[in-house]
Amino acid sequence: MGLLSVLRRLKNSPEQEVRILLLGLDNAGKTCILKQLASEDISHITPTQGFNIKSVQSQGFKLNVWDIGGQRKIRPYWRNYFENTDLLIYVIDSSDRKRFDETAQELAELLDEEKLNMVPLLIFANKQDLMTAATAAEIAESLNLHTIRDRIWQIQPCSALTAEGVQVHTHTHTETHTHKYIHT
Template sequence: MGLTFTKLFQKLFSKREMRILMVGLDAAGKTTILYKLKLGEIVTTIPTIGFNVETVEYKNISFTVWDVGGQDKIRPLWRHYFQNTQGLIFVVDSNDRDRVVEARDELHRMLNEDELRDAVLLVFANKQDLPNAMNAAEITDKLGLHSLRQRH
């Protein structure tokens, strides 16, 4: 009885760790989002060549967030970050109508990878404050998100 209670207590109150991979096309705002989560403020960024990694604490969860550069020459390297990823944040620039199809193709290509089969997906529609930004319904449609419901 005491051992069962101890296991239950540890499960409920112990610190949990999650590995999060944040990707998206270049200039979508991934690094800005990472440091807003980490520091609580907007910082000046430069294009990411390679990756940034930070630990973000929330309640009893420690998120290790990998922000990987999104330039087209770097995207083939994304797959090297897939292993053990529990959560995938795909950042899309809501104002970039010219490249939303490119974003869709990259997202769907990644989600076909076995290593991401069990990862939880969050699509982050960034730059919603801009006047010509696509709304959530338009982004959902253009990224083909409805088709992802049958993913598992």
């Protein structure tokens, strides 16, 4: 299950590039997941103030992953990255129940975006290693995922800290680009 199964359904043959948009509220664990996908050290992660791009080779796929900051002031800029998205990964902090309504609203708005119409959705129910984490089933219910009819979707319990549920067994090279927003 997880990312690889969604990729296999998405693309008929490997050796293809896949543009992945990695979104979610701040502190959900997006950058940590990105670093796990790239088999990088996760001991020093700071909040993403702009965006990170990583190209990761995995099982014949070249994954171009765009990790966009999730702070409230940055979210309006998300729409600048919707074009040509092959897969939307939405990360949720499973232990932050107080923000489930906020994350549900953001996800609903993303699913209504015309440029993301029909784009498959993978939800990482992150931080499953914490005792306070809601299960993937609880999150699916909270987000009303059962009502999604216009796209393939899947929810994957995971822990970006331990890499459980995240790893795709990457190999070869990884390219990294980090950018910050400049507000004028």
